[in-house]
Amino acid sequence: MNAWKEYQESNKERFLNEMLDLLRIPSVSAKSEHKNDMITCAEAVKARLLEAGADKVDIYPTDGHPIVYGEKIIDPTKPTVLVYGHYDVQPAEPLDLWNSPPFEPTIVDGKVFARGSCDDKGQMYMHIKVLETLVKTNTLENNIKFCIEGEEEIGSPNLGKFVSTHKELLKADCVLISDSAMISLDTPSIDIGVRGLSYIEVEVTGPNRDLHSGVYGGAVANPITILAKMIASLHDENNHITIPGFYDDVVVATAEERALMAKAPFDENEFKTDLGIKEIWGEKGYTTNERTGIRPTLELNGIWGGYTGEGAKTVLPSKAFAKISARLVPNQSSDKITDILINHLQKIAPANVTVKASLHHGGEPYMTPIDSKAYQAASKAMETTFGVAPIPVRGGGSIPICALFEQELGIKIVFMGFGLDSDNLHSPNEKFNIANFYKGIETIPYFHKYFTELS
Amino acid sequence: MNAWKEYQESNKERFLNEMLDLLRIPSVSAKSEHKNDMITCAEAVKARLLEAGADKVDIYPTDGHPIVYGEKIIDPTKPTVLVYGHYDVQPAEPLDLWNSPPFEPTIVDGKVFARGSCDDKGQMYMHIKVLETLVKTNTLENNIKFCIEGEEEIGSPNLGKFVSTHKELLKADCVLISDSAMISLDTPSIDIGVRGLSYIEVEVTGPNRDLHSGVYGGAVANPITILAKMIASLHDENNHITIPGFYDDVVVATAEERALMAKAPFDENEFKTDLGIKEIWGEKGYTTNERTGIRPTLELNGIWGGYTGEGAKTVLPSKAFAKISARLVPNQSSDKITDILINHLQKIAPANVTVKASLHHGGEPYMTPIDSKAYQAASKAMETTFGVAPIPVRGGGSIPICALFEQELGIKIVFMGFGLDSDNLHSPNEKFNIANFYKGIETIPYFHKYFTELS
Numbered sequence: 001m002n003a004w005k006e007y008q009e010s011n012k013e014r015f016l017n018e019m020l021d022l023l024r025i026p027s028v029s030a031k032s033e034h035k036n037d038m039i040t041c042a043e044a045v046k047a048r049l050l051e052a053g054a055d056k057v058d059i060y061p062t063d064g065h066p067i068v069y070g071e072k073i074i075d076p077t078k079p080t081v082l083v084y085g086h087y088d089v090q091p092a093e094p095l096d097l098w099n100s101p102p103f104e105p106t107i108v109d110g111k112v113f114a115r116g117s118c119d120d121k122g123q124m125y126m127h128i129k130v131l132e133t134l135v136k137t138n139t140l141e142n143n144i145k146f147c148i149e150g151e152e153e154i155g156s157p158n159l160g161k162f163v164s165t166h167k168e169l170l171k172a173d174c175v176l177i178s179d180s181a182m183i184s185l186d187t188p189s190i191d192i193g194v195r196g197l198s199y200i201e202v203e204v205t206g207p208n209r210d211l212h213s214g215v216y217g218g219a220v221a222n223p224i225t226i227l228a229k230m231i232a233s234l235h236d237e238n239n240h241i242t243i244p245g246f247y248d249d250v251v252v253a254t255a256e257e258r259a260l261m262a263k264a265p266f267d268e269n270e271f272k273t274d275l276g277i278k279e280i281w282g283e284k285g286y287t288t289n290e291r292t293g294i295r296p297t298l299e300l301n302g303i304w305g306g307y308t309g310e311g312a313k314t315v316l317p318s319k320a321f322a323k324i325s326a327r328l329v330p331n332q333s334s335d336k337i338t339d340i341l342i343n344h345l346q347k348i349a350p351a352n353v354t355v356k357a358s359l360h361h362g363g364e365p366y367m368t369p370i371d372s373k374a375y376q377a378a379s380k381a382m383e384t385t386f387g388v389a390p391i392p393v394r395g396g397g398s399i400p401i402c403a404l405f406e407q408e409l410g411i412k413i414v415f416m417g418f419g420l421d422s423d424n425l426h427s428p429n430e431k432f433n434i435a436n437f438y439k440g441i442e443t444i445p446y447f448h449k450y451f452t453e454l455s
Numbered sequence: 456m457n458a459w460k461e462y463q464e465s466n467k468e469r470f471l472n473e474m475l476d477l478l479r480i481p482s483v484s485a486k487s488e489h490k491n492d493m494i495t496c497a498e499a500v501k502a503r504l505l506e507a508g509a510d511k512v513d514i515y516p517t518d519g520h521p522i523v524y525g526e527k528i529i530d531p532t533k534p535t536v537l538v539y540g541h542y543d544v545q546p547a548e549p550l551d552l553w554n555s556p557p558f559e560p561t562i563v564d565g566k567v568f569a570r571g572s573c574d575d576k577g578q579m580y581m582h583i584k585v586l587e588t589l590v591k592t593n594t595l596e597n598n599i600k601f602c603i604e605g606e607e608e609i610g611s612p613n614l615g616k617f618v619s620t621h622k623e624l625l626k627a628d629c630v631l632i633s634d635s636a637m638i639s640l641d642t643p644s645i646d647i648g649v650r651g652l653s654y655i656e657v658e659v660t661g662p663n664r665d666l667h668s669g670v671y672g673g674a675v676a677n678p679i680t681i682l683a684k685m686i687a688s689l690h691d692e693n694n695h696i697t698i699p700g701f702y703d704d705v706v707v708a709t710a711e712e713r714a715l716m717a718k719a720p721f722d723e724n725e726f727k728t729d730l731g732i733k734e735i736w737g738e739k740g741y742t743t744n745e746r747t748g749i750r751p752t753l754e755l756n757g758i759w760g761g762y763t764g765e766g767a768k769t770v771l772p773s774k775a776f777a778k779i780s781a782r783l784v785p786n787q788s789s790d791k792i793t794d795i796l797i798n799h800l801q802k803i804a805p806a807n808v809t810v811k812a813s814l815h816h817g818g819e820p821y822m823t824p825i826d827s828k829a830y831q832a833a834s835k836a837m838e839t840t841f842g843v844a845p846i847p848v849r850g851g852g853s854i855p856i857c858a859l860f861e862q863e864l865g866i867k868i869v870f871m872g873f874g875l876d877s878d879n880l881h882s883p884n885e886k887f888n889i890a891n892f893y894k895g896i897e898t899i900p901y902f903h904k905y906f907t908e909l910s
């Protein structure tokens with residue numbers, strides 16, 4: 001199989017530069033101002049797929065941002081792998097914390113710094129270069145389909161409709177996704193689960209206008225203070241979520257799984273040093289890996305209200321807002337938790353304010369069975385190129401479309417993530433190690449080989 | 456004395472238009488981008504004072520925005536009234552809530568809508584037109600000095616130095632200030648006290664960078680949640696402030712004063728309807744007027760952290776911020792309360808975050824004795840033009856320079872406020888009733904007359 005390695009070695013600079021070009025397009029799905037950048041990015045993905053050897057690529061418009069579908073069918077009777085990825089990225093704010101412009105990829109110490117470098121353009125692009133590798137070396141032995149969407153970072157509001165109305169087009173034997181992380185190049189790992197999500201926004205209204213905090217201060221309920229009291233009540237002194245019913249459907253991890261998780265290397269001092277924190281934090285009775293893996297959480301993603309500008313303004317504001325999201329584990333339901341969250345916030349709001357709460361987006365948790373062909377092929381592929389078998393771990397993030405694919409297409413999803421937790425996903429200075437980019441391109445062809453053999 | 460009324464009637468349109476011109480200058484002291492507007496405004500005040508008949512006007516530079524000093528000395532042996540006012544205004548944000556541009560004065564139903572119309576350009580300008588009235592009708596019988604600063608809305612950081620180094624220049628027998636409100640044209644009132652202020656900003660830092668709320672959520676202390684818990688702990692279930700020592704120096708109002716305050720008209724339903732609130736709120740055991748008058752308060756003026764833009768971003772932020780201010784009553788000390796606030800916030804911060812807290816500005820509370828010549832003259836003046844004696848009330852706002860003037864110049868301050876609590880001070884759609892503007896110009900000449908007679 002050295003043909004793969006040889007081809008990749010002699011084209012590696014081009015592979016990298018093509019990926020950097022993709023990162024230069026500010027495809028921020030959350031912001032309407034980037035609508036045209038989204039179209040530009042979708043067309044770039046289509047062009048790269050065709051160059052790589054796909055025999056059919058189409059851009060499907062949606063009510064939101066378009067979906068790119070591509071395929072290379074060598075023989076309909078052979079196994080088919082559906083590669084899912086996304087070309088949209090998170091907003092880059094706060095911009096002043098970036099060491100280099102988020103959409104001007106900058107290479108430092110073998111790392112590509114840019115929004116989307118790891119999540120997910122860089123990882124998605126590995127699969128396009130794998131297709132090229134297999135086609136150009138005449139070693140493709142299965143069918144490969146690509147479904148690359150532009151709305152993952154806003155909750156894939158239009159993917160469900162696309163999948164359910166294109167089941168035949170998307171028909172495959174498994175879904176392969178590289179939109180997650182592994183522990184390290186020395187200790188490869190595979191996510192066997194992702195958490196679900198319920199992301200809401202809350203608006204607390206007190207008086208009908210901003211008031212002078214001297215003239216009215218002390219005699220009118222302050223929406224910031226009320227919102228703070230509401231938020232403070234959501235966790236108890238053990239950082240356990242206090243919302244009635246929140247934990248009802250949580251599947252308690254077995255002692256076996258917790259023991260297996262405990263095998264994953266975790267250096268508390270390294271963790272604290274990397275994040276610059278003095279103490280770790282979380283739900284009492286669980287380790288850090290368990291807190292992000294097998295337990296649901298409730299996080300404040302944003303808060304604002306009153307005067308937030310330079311200097312001082314003595315105002316008692318009319319409104320205060322917060323963005324709040326819960327991460328869910330099997331068998332919690334995103335819809336059910338969203339209702340529980342919204343109803344609870346309405347319920348605990350005192351009579352002197354009005355509370356509006358609404359859903360931004362949600363997604364179901366997902367687990368991949370270790371005994372599935374897809375998992376086995378992924379594990380064997382990584383063992384082949386890393387020289388050591390990967391550890392199965394639970395990922396803390398969410399890939400809401402997993403449950404969707406399984407439900408609509410009746411197939412399993414496998415995650416081959418080549419990013420690192422330290423890649424600053426969703427943060428300033430997001431990065432992707434070039435070594436990981438090449439390692440992914442080196443490894444994924446073996447997945448196709450082994451999955452075809454196992455099928 | 457009809458000469459006053461005659462002169463004012465025949466010039467009223469010009470008086471109003473001159474005031475509108477002053478409101479067109481965006482003299483926002485809190486924002487560095489308005490530095491030149493501040494100078495333009497100071498020069499406009501100087502020009503108007505000279506036109507009105509002042510025989511000497513100078514603009515004194517400070518480390519911040521300049522101070523305008525003017526005087527009309529008819530006879531050094533006669534009583535001297537020092538008029539204090541300010542030409543700076545609060546920031547106009549949030550702009551989208553204004554029905555007309557904040558710096559394009561718009562007249563609707565006899566009200567001037569513009570930032571600074573009531574606080575304090577409009578009220579300050581009444582005194583300039585009173586000087587003109589007295590000079591042009593040759594009825595000035597006392598000396599008048601003007602000290603018009605440009606930093607009142609940011610806590611007068613440079614006025615103290617100016618006053619202490621210009622005691623001879625500012626020498627007077629009382630300070631007259633129109634920077635407050637009265638109950639209504641039917642029920643005139645005079646503030647006999649203003650609250651002090653301690654305005655701080657808090658920064659809570661968790662991890663050293665924004666994190667992915669899925670990858671890290673549940674395992675790292677969220678600074679927004681921590682800040683919310685800190686804020687929530689500052690008031691108990693009776694809306695009593697929980698900070699140890701906060702109430703130590705509060706002078707408890709006498710039963711007599713509380714009985715007198717109870718005489719001031721207050722319609723709870725009108726109050727609720729005006730503010731659009733379902734219930735009143737405040738410290739248990741006190742009326743609304745007492746809560747804003749004789750009791751200290753702690754208000755959240757602003758809060759921000761994480762992602763506050765359009766859509767959703769699944770981030771666990773590095774930092775969260777809040778602007779918090781306390782209103783103080785005799786004999787609380789601004790410096791002491793500031794120390795208590797900052798130390799308390801540091802003390803209640805958990806070990807997994809870092810808290811920075813610093814002072815924006817402060818000011819001491821002040822009380823005007825009812826038996827002072829200045830108060831007697833003000834009361835008699837209002838009774839003359841309103842036909843009814845004004846009610847002495849406690850104002851909820853702060854005029855930090857009061858204590859300063861009394862301390863440095865050894866004279867009493869009297870407040871003749873012609874605004875209304877409903878004038879939206881510091882809020883969108885700030886207004887000043889034209890009728891109140893004219894009533895002030897009609898009334899203030901009598902203050903000078905009676906104060907001179909009583910002296």
